[in-house]
Amino acid sequence: MQNRIKPEFLSFGAEVRRLRKAAGLNQQRLADLVNVTRSYITQIEAGRTRCRRDMALRLDRALKAGTTLVEAWDELLESIKSDKYPKHFASYPKAEQSAIMVRAYEERLVPGLLQKEAYARVLLRDEDAVENRMRRQEILYRNPPPVVSIIMDETVLYREVGGPEVMKEQLEYLYELSLSGKVQLQVAPIRYIRNVWGSFHVATRPDHKQVAYAIKAWGGETTTDPDEIAVANETFVILQSEALNVRETRLLIRKVIDERWT
Template sequence: MTMYNRVQPEFLSFGAEVKRLRKAAGFSQQTLADLVNVTRSYIAQVESGRTRCRREFAVRLDRALKSGTTLVEVWDELLESIKSDKYPEFFANFPKAEQSADMLRSYEDRVVYGLLQNEAYARVLLNDEEAVKSRIKRQEILYRNPPPSIIAVMDETVLYREVGGKVVMREQLERLLELSEMENVSVQVAPVRYIRNVWATFTIATLPDQRQVVYTAKAYGGETSTSPPHVAFVNKAMATLQAEALNVRDTRELIRKVIKERWT
């Protein structure tokens, strides 16, 4: 059994937020431990998601880190997500890994990668208002401090496949251009051709301790895995895709061309 399978994703996400705020404050684990009267090893366990602290401890952490009610709110939200998860069962563990990730690499062959969709585009694809809100909320990680690195490779046909009409497509592709200029976001387009060992869409989440979680789409929904053979196979596919895809500058030029010629 992998360590990820032994750690509840909710606690892993909470721990990642504690670690982010601690580093932003310039504190070592020992400094924070002294401020909240616990051992350094306990702070390490909280940050790695290996222990479930009480809400009162989240209050103490917020006070020590001068983070307002940030950690209390995160803790309340995570507890709520345990009781009622808004994501499909097959996707249940991955959003929590996504929120904790240092890097996310994704391949899409039919639609724009979810973290890069605007609201109008997402609304056409999803048939539930709560699902739309959940998708947009996921995108908050693009602007956190520090943000994860996002590498999105999309099949060229995504640029041409109409979703919601010309206005929706034009605004969505303009949004892609805007996001691709962010320091932490790379967007590449893969040409329409057979690419060896690429059979489905997927996302690879690399966690702060360098463990990796993979989500792969399937006809019935999808699968989340930490199996080393699965992770290795998808990493190899991603490397091949990036080698075959246009670089980020040429991708921007292609997107601009498609906007002008097809969606204007």
Template structure:
């Protein structure tokens, strides 16, 4: 029988178990002994290949002296989120990712949006708060490496007001100075395969999920063919985009010429 493919929720929970165990400085064998399971079972949990019971997470918290950290994480992952059904799993994969690669053709990438920009396009204050909460992964310890390609038209498309656009583009410039962030602008023009936005989330075990966007809904996929296609497309986008330094210079120019 083929092994069950880990879900985004299990991968996210497993990554948290591994993080807390490594911070405690103990091996899987040692943790297994403390909670009366095998090293193999700890490995399965950390790799997202099995769903443990909540009472087991309480035993983990006790063994690792982490209060209710893992039990709270388990509760967070199993309860319903406020995200649309088609997007619900992806923020979990995003939160546990070691690398994110994103392409946006219409709007600024969600994790790079200012609160005012997000407020101009989202339907409720709750959705804006959720987006701002997601952005905390950019500055957390061991933050993921983030590579983003924005279509040049995004810089010129007014969202909200000129003031909001100026603030947003200045925010992009500030983000580009962070060591874990690489931002590039793709000049307007045809690039094969770059028809719609997508985000690839690479997990600690190097498995990947991609969120594929469209004008109505979207889809989270771990299908190898989908991943191969978007990975190739992203490489092509990076090759055709301006360098990071030239991209920042273009953003500065657009701020001064259009949004001042």
């Protein structure tokens, strides 16, 4: 079913869900506010229907979201007419929300998708940023969940963020996630690996097109350029070949917890 849903609809639905949760509303309460059934809100959020423009306006009013959803609706319609992706879909976090596969390499920190709240609070400056980061992790519990493959540099396990207690909780969580099978987690040993120059993420959407995000000194850069995506994919394959396998990674995480953070 999900493979037949347009990625633009999934992106729009993810934005409705994000705004609804930020407003502290459940689906039934939002449905009551805009005078529709709960099942209709469920269909919109799941990307199974394209609501009318006036519904996007009503949702904006109910969620006190300004013109966020009506602008997204206009871009969605234009993208369907022109067979182009809407601008908001080029945002990596939004692509991630509707992705069927997420891959990432992190050389300094635990990826945001896997961070515990205490770890995230050390890195982020305000409450909204923390809440948004925690909300991203809902995709791990989606049905069906995306395939998530994460490679971290070994130094991430030793780099102290927030103190020993925070690190112990964070690494225990990584260990549990690895056991659960929700994430294929690998560690790249501390050594030079060809073509690896920094952290990056790649989200594969239901139509199998991809969005990549590279972390740079002055922020991040999102791309959908096929040549740049190809470099990211090739680099990830190289990293997988050099990294410890999932079982070895799990053993290393347990060792670091016991020897350094306990």
